[in-house]
Amino acid sequence: MPKVSFTYEIPEIAEKKLKDAGFDVWVNREERTLTHEEIINLAKESDALITLLSDNINKEVLEAGKGKLKVVSNYAVGYNNIDVESAKEFSIYVTNTPGVLSDATADLAWALLFAVARKIVESDKFVREGKFIGWRPQLFLGYDIKGKTLGIIGMGRIGKEMAKRALGFDMKVLYYKRNRLSEAEEKELNVEYAPLEELIKKSDYISLHTPLTPETHHLLDEKEFSMMKPNVIIINTARGPVINEKVLIKYLKEGKIAGAGLDVYEEEPKIPEELLKLDNVVLTPHTGSATFETRDKMAEMVADNVIAALKGEVPPNNVY
Ligand code: GLV
Ligand code: GLV
Structure with a gap:
């Protein structure tokens, strides 16, 4: 079963969608950002990563995922936290959540x-x-x-x-x-x-x-x-x-x-x-997209992008 890992908990609609699609879902339930090393390890063992804008997804993380990791689905419209060039090099899709927020x-x-x-x-x-x-x-x-x-x-x-x-x-x-x-x-x-x-x-x-x-x-x-x-x-x-x-x-x-x-x-x-x-x-504490409705829509979007990528399709919100 493909493994989808969340670096942090997001509205549960995403988790549910991914479980219904038949994936093995792991979620960091702790109220803390994962360390860089933890994210590297997660990248190694996951087929998809769901990340926050505060996670630094650099070349090291992406290289660790090389071969297995298919997609990094960022729970944000901005993706300056991700090294998109390296992702491309390692054939890993990068997706964001445009429009809904x-x-x-x-x-x-x-x-x-x-x-x-x-x-x-x-x-x-x-x-x-x-x-x-x-x-x-x-x-x-x-x-x-x-x-x-x-x-x-x-x-x-x-x-x-x-x-x-x-x-x-x-x-x-x-x-x-x-x-x-x-x-x-x-x-x-x-x-x-x-x-x-x-x-x-x-x-x-x-x-x-x-x-x-x-x-x-x-x-x-x-x-x-x-x-x-x-x-x-x-x-x-x-x-x-x-x-x-x-x-x-x-x-x-x-x-x-x-x-x-x-x-x-x-x-x-x-x-x-x-x-x-x-x-x-x-x-304000970086709460631009923080409404109940918007965060739910973003959660659906990150899940849809993962589902598409793991089906072998180009995900709808691939950024490159
Ligand atoms: C928030 O800053 C976002 O990029 O979604
Ligand atoms: C983001 O959604 C933007 O294009 O402004």
Whole structure:
């Protein structure tokens, strides 16, 4: 019986599907990430691996699976944790979960945008601490959203959902993408293409929706921050290293930008102390796709990809 191993427990719908398909299923039931060595051993003895974005599936792991391992099915849309070139070399499919989490992730990006613009988290803390002693004309002043300029960096499925949600706020939406959208699509989404520099200079809100690749690593660095408006709010639900976190912290601390809403960090799960001390940031623990509905759909998808690969088919969400 082919063996399918989960590096961590995910919604049980996946396990059930795989058991029903006749596979021998093993799940790490401990509340801890497996060590690199444990993952290597798992790769050796499994026909399929179901992994998290926090598992480092490098060449060593893939080489250990060579010959037996058919597929690494990542429980995420991003797959920067997997060495895809090595997987290809060893004829191991790599799959992800595109599409099903675009709405949930765009929703969280908007939730962060609102939370930062209107100081929701700070205000909540203030009320709980018993500091609300009466209406005040200048208490927790934030920033307007309607009519402002939103800059979307990365215009894939998630970026497009972000843009759709801006329509109701009459925002001007600029976007930057390697390959420009068609005119028809730009019209439908009510978005305007802008080179990165122009987007950065003109935006009141900047939201990141790119995958992490060598090209997008530190896409927002000193030079980019130096061109931003002083009232800009940065939202990152993509990947931490797309922003140079040290530079971001410096600009936040010095009040050279208005705030940031972050769901991802440069060295997850490590968060710099300095970031934790800032009032003008709202921080969430990489929960972009964390809705009941979405996580179930992702679980079904990882199982379907494994089932296809173990039948000898190219899985529907193979990334290469
Ligand atoms: C989450 O970050 C994902 O890539 O699915
Ligand atoms: C991911 O789903 C993206 O293409 O934005």
